[in-house]
Amino acid sequence: MSVDDEDTRKVQTAVAGRAGSDDPVFMPFDAEDFDRFLEHYPERSFYCGILLGGCGKRLSAKRYVDKKCHFAHHPPVHCKRTANSESSADHLYIGKALQLWFAQQGQRGVNPSYRPSGHLVGEAVDLVHSAGRHVLRVQMSRRSKAEWEAADTELAGLREHVEWLFGPDSMVANWQMERLGYALRVQCRTVGTTRSVEIGTQFPNKPVEWTTLSECRLSERGITTPSLTEMHRGVRGEFQRADRPPYSAAPVAFPLAAKTVAFTGAVRAVESPVSAAAARIIYHADVQPIGSAVVRAQLSLPADAPVPEYLRVYLLQGAVLSSLALPDKPDVKWLISADGIRLIEKAAAAMWQGLSSHPAASKSKPPKDRAIATTTPARHAADVLGVLAAVIDQTSLALDQEDMDSVRQGARELERLLGTELPRTDALRARQELQECEAWIAERRDADEQRASESLTSCLDWLDTEGDCLAVQELRRRIREAEDLSEEAGDHFWLEQEERLEQWQARLAVELNRPSRQEIRALGSIVRRALELVVQSKQVLSWEQLAEWAEPKLAALLPEDKLAVLVEADRETPESRPLLSAIVVESNRQRPDPAYWDVLFELEREVPHETVKRRNWRSVLQAHGIV
Structure with missing residues (x-):
């Protein structure tokens, strides 16, 4: 389908x-x-x-x-709408709530724009206020850092002040916290028969502090929540770090020529952040531009970039030489920032002779001697021991920081070193470090599998409560998510979870095999002709009899599709005539098929009260000439 x-x-x-x-x-x-x-x-x-x-x-x-x-x-359905859940209108609730709030703050004529330039409906909401000088952008959909920064620059070129509110799925708030020390969030939650809008203030390493719009006020710099106070240079969090400078000067950045800078011997810096929210990771590495000498430098790589292996040579992609200069710190610190890295094969690495023959690339680099060294046989054993010491330092640091990728990298390097000729004592050290890494990885894997199992249970619970309201496309996505979690759960994928997942997989298979709207219309025509013949014979029949006599496919229809077919069968029935669906009865022939009352509703005919339903149905049969 x-x-x-x-x-x-x-x-x-x-x-x-x-x-x-x-x-x-x-x-x-x-x-x-x-x-x-x-x-x-x-x-x-x-x-x-x-x-x-x-x-x-x-x-x-x-x-x-x-x-x-x-x-x-009303069937047949020609709608391609994909967002149907309780949160699918949150952008409208937020836009209307902010419009009312601005009016309460004395800002008249603030009208939400639900389709800002470059966005689809539901992805963002814009509210221009303060005589057109300020704009509030509510970011609902997910955006990359580059997309967010580009949008911020574009808005800043149009308005004097740009303010951001971040929805639950935007994934941008962390970058705003890096910039301001806080971020403003927005969410909706169900309260009775409506969705209530809440505003949150998020500080680094703290839970979001939620409040209502009625507790917020409008300042020259934008929305001020109870968790924020006005400062001379704008709004700053009461709990902002005391050591954060009042502002950061724009960094100086010099783009480096593409495909010219490579590195090896990368070790994660002790000061590099390890939290899941960290956007970038700092490494110390031996770096060489083509035609230049090798230098020991700091690298800043995206957190989602592959972890560079100590003994491999990599090419920097999108590299810039940047600085961070602060007003109260005249000294300038330089580092190389890159968008990503690419492993260089041995033949291509010859373009960087300083690295391809470098001790790190040839497993013979003493980590404490950062000067360029040659790889003479006399130094080979000592250099291998130097690499071992560096790898052990790196894996010990990774274990302390609970960095899975770096621990795995260290374990691989230790396995390679154990394949070389190491002195017995050093081999024992390497083997003990490797065993510690493997034990930690196994422990973490078990914990990750247990978390995946818990997430799977939550996912299945959500399907049990929400699954009936999902369109097939969304149901398929949710079941795939559950299937992925079942694989991640490993030994913690329990029989009860497997049975529940199989039930939803079977349900999805049924949904995927449901008739198309064209098939519904065709079945409706078949049923109408059959019911017209039955009416002429002054008879009633059950749905099962109708399927056996007119079309066997009818017997396997889900209740929703059965209703759709009956609606199609009666769609052309004049309002002055009783519905043909009334002659489809329960097996005991004492009541109409339950779908009959829904057919009345779908075709916008009067649905009788419960107390007179049966009498009403009898009168309809009499109108058909059936006593």
Whole structure:
């Protein structure tokens, strides 16, 4: 089944009034909240909003007791909207809440822009205020650092002041904290029949401090939360580090020619950050530009770059020579920053003769002597011991910092060194260090597998509560996530988890085999012709009998598809005539098929009260001439 044919009729959010409205509506999950929800919208004017990425068609509000209430499209479905969950309208809730807040702060005429330049609906929201001088960008979707910085530069060229609010999925707040010492966050949470907007203040290595918009105020520099105080140069966190300078001068950076700078002998710096939030890692390495001498220098590499192995030669990609100069520190420190690295094969490494014949690249570099050394046979044994000492230092540091990649790198280097001729005492040291690395890796692997198992349980629990409301595309993504976690769980992938995952895999297989909208229409035509013949014979029949007589495929349909087929069968029935679906009955022939009442609702016909439903149905049969 193609993406166009996927069933996207179950959605938790809509807009009210018209298709282009920015008035968001959230459907509460519980039947008890459903009636209270409809009290606010007696006209039931719900749409799959354009600003939700939807088709603009009208939606029906569905009330259920045994599963979650939700909105549904009228079949056939032509909607390609992909975000259907309870958070899928959060950008509208946030935009409306900020618009009201700005008005309360004396800023009139502030209107949210839900499609800023370069963004799709739902990815960002812009609010221009203070007579057009300031802009608040709410970043909802994920962005890389380069994309965020480019957007910030673009906005700064248009407005005097740019302020950022970061949504739960933006993945940018850490870079803002590096710049300002704090970041402002925004989130929505379900409260009764709506979604409540909260503003958070995030400081490095601290949990986000959440508050309501009513507790915030507008200053010349933007939103001021209770956790922030106004300072002479803007807003600064009360808990900002005392040793942070009041500002950082823009660094001087000289781009280095592409494919000209290589390095080897990289050792992670002791002062380099090890937290998961760290964006870059500092290494000490022997560096050589083509045609120049080898120097010992500091390298700054992205945290997600491959960990360089001590004995290999690498090429720097996107390298710049940069400095950090502060007003109160006249001395200048230089380092080489790069966007990434690439391993250089032995033949290509000859272009950097100082490195290809260098002790580190030839397993003969004394770590404490950073001067360039030759590899004469007389020094070979001592140099190997020097490399061993450097690797042991590196792995010991990696163990202390709990850096898995560096520990694995150290273990590989120790295995290689144990394959050389080492003195017995030094071989014992290397073997003990290797065993410590292997034991730590095994312990961490077990802990990682246990965490993956716990995440898998959470994922399966989420599917059990949310899975029925997911479109097939989203359901497939969630199940793939669970499958990935099951592989990561290793020995902690339990039988009960396997059985639950298999149930959802089977459910997905059923969903993928559901009929397309064209097939629904075709089945509807078949059912209509069959029911017209049955009406002429003054009879009723069950769904099972209808499937046996008219089309065997009907027997295997899910309840939602069965309803869609019956709706199609009665779509052309004039309003003055009773629905043909009324003659489809339960097996005991005492009541109509439960889908009949939903057909009435979907075709916007009056649904009788529970107390008179059966009498109403009998009158419909009489209108068909069936007594």
